Amino acid sequence: MRVQRVAAADRLVRDGETALLVDGMAVRLSELSASIYDLTEEMVEVERLASELEARFGAPEGLSAREATDHAVQDLLRHGVLRSEP
């Protein structure tokens, strides 16, 4: 699966936290999700995204980098922050 971020009306960063306004809805991003948003200006394979995130944050505890990325990506897809294609 490949994913790409949806254009946001605004992006706000305060005290290390990120808020996006997408389709009239405000979404609060974790540090990991904010990085995914940064890395998806163009369509990107989730596998490649997982590698990039592991390089930035190190290996997650208790699950693989791919699994952690999948969870975050699904969450962002649910909130309309990302769009996907097979």
Next chain:
Amino acid sequence: MIHVLRLRALGTHLEVRCQGDSAAVLASAMRASWSRCLDESGGENRAADTLHLDAHLDDPNLLAHRLMQTTQQITRTLIAGQAGRLLMLHAGAVSHPATAASLVYVAPGGTGKTTLSRLLGQRFGYLTDETVGIADDGTIFPYPKPLSVRRPDAPHLKDELSPDILGLLPAPIAPQVARIIVLDRDPELGTAVEMEELSVMDALFAVVEETSSLSWLDRPLHRLADLLEASGPVLRVRYAEASAIEDDLSALLAGRS
């Protein structure tokens, strides 16, 4: 015959054209309940972008219902007219009569804004119980609409009561946002009151749900965050009855004056 009512509210002008067999009755009742918003300039200086709304009444027995509906339509029309210009919060507000420092209390509908406005409006200038429109520089454009008060014997119906009839103080010139609070009404609290300072991001997410047409603004999240920071810290106030927080909120506003 059409009876035209000219209003000035939320920083813009609105003409309500009362029509129908009981148009005169409707116009007369609206003139009384919208006393604080009447534009008595005679229309000579009306802005080119004046908004318009039609209100219809045939059966005078339906007056209260029509007044209630018209209030809701006016609010929606004003909000649509100011989209992209003002930062608009679903909130009540009052203003210190001497300093124009203003307290904005953000809350969803049915959670106490009108009751609080009736209480605080006895000490401070009444700005609105519904929608606060804020310019870039923190100036509030008052919307001193009639207060919509639910009838005890018919909860689906609200009476539209003029702030003049209720004895609320008038808005001062150029009110400014001094403090923003988020109301969280919990009937279980009794007489207890809980106040919690929110971080800018927590405040933003508490307030953003109660904005109107936010996406129409330029850099909307930044504009909201700038306002919250300038008037912060935002407080979340948990309470059961408005009378329990009246003094605390008055002190809060006096402290910013």
